[in-house]
Amino acid sequence: MDPSVRIFRTPYELAEKFAEEMVQMIKDAADKKVPVSVALSGGSTPELLFSVLGDHFSKSAPWDFVNFFWGDERCVPPVSPESNFGMTFRSLFKKIKIPQRNIHRIYGEHDPSHEAIRYSDLLSRSIPVRDGFPVFDLVLLGLGEDGHTASIFPDRTELFHSDKICEVSLHPVSRQKRITITGRVINNAERVRFLVTGSNKAEVIKRIIGREKSAVNLPASLVVSSVGNLGWLLDSNAGSLLKD
Numbered sequence: 001m002d003p004s005v006r007i008f009r010t011p012y013e014l015a016e017k018f019a020e021e022m023v024q025m026i027k028d029a030a031d032k033k034v035p036v037s038v039a040l041s042g043g044s045t046p047e048l049l050f051s052v053l054g055d056h057f058s059k060s061a062p063w064d065f066v067n068f069f070w071g072d073e074r075c076v077p078p079v080s081p082e083s084n085f086g087m088t089f090r091s092l093f094k095k096i097k098i099p100q101r102n103i104h105r106i107y108g109e110h111d112p113s114h115e116a117i118r119y120s121d122l123l124s125r126s127i128p129v130r131d132g133f134p135v136f137d138l139v140l141l142g143l144g145e146d147g148h149t150a151s152i153f154p155d156r157t158e159l160f161h162s163d164k165i166c167e168v169s170l171h172p173v174s175r176q177k178r179i180t181i182t183g184r185v186i187n188n189a190e191r192v193r194f195l196v197t198g199s200n201k202a203e204v205i206k207r208i209i210g211r212e213k214s215a216v217n218l219p220a221s222l223v224v225s226s227v228g229n230l231g232w233l234l235d236s237n238a239g240s241l242l243k244d
């Protein structure tokens, strides 16, 4: 089995283990008095992780050493049930002590083109830059059944290769506008972790992890981590078609 792939019995076990790892990363950074920058994702598995962090680790980490950003956001107001920020607020932020200045949401309610530029500038100013692109300490990603990640969809893989930091994308079915970081930012991160659960993801996981020809151009397949620190955390259902 690919060493970057870890399979957990249940989604909860995955979330609990990764919550421990995230908290340890934050503590290590705090010991060095260095802030940590994390790009969050939407999706059901990231949401479970945030709930576990909020419910069981709220006192375990010096959250004031974390700067939270988003890898993508739906172009909706923060109070919308569709909002990735709103989901994170409900599952995590309202349960932990974290300064407002550490939460850098994407303004989904603003004009998408303008917001993509604003957020790109914010990222360039707020976190270290390497090879012209921001370097997150951690980028969390979910995976769609179609192989999309963040808000880069299979019909717009040019967004992955964009020389911009953020782009405006369009959900291929709902036609909902999204703001997304691009592949150059994702691959520039110190750590990239996919969190994927559910039997409905087993087929796309098999194709991507197995590097099947039909999957090589899917957005999630293009995530490689320039520093070689890419990990897949799956539950047994999502990993059920992988060979040992």
Ligand code: 6PG
Residues within 6 Å of the ligand: 041, 042, 043, 044, 045, 046, 072, 073, 074, 084, 141, 142, 143, 144, 148, 149, 150, 151
């Ligand atoms: C989003 C996410 C998106 C998500 C996948 C998987 O804003 O929706 O960034 O990339 O992670 O669609 O979502 P599920 O885990 O809910 O299937």
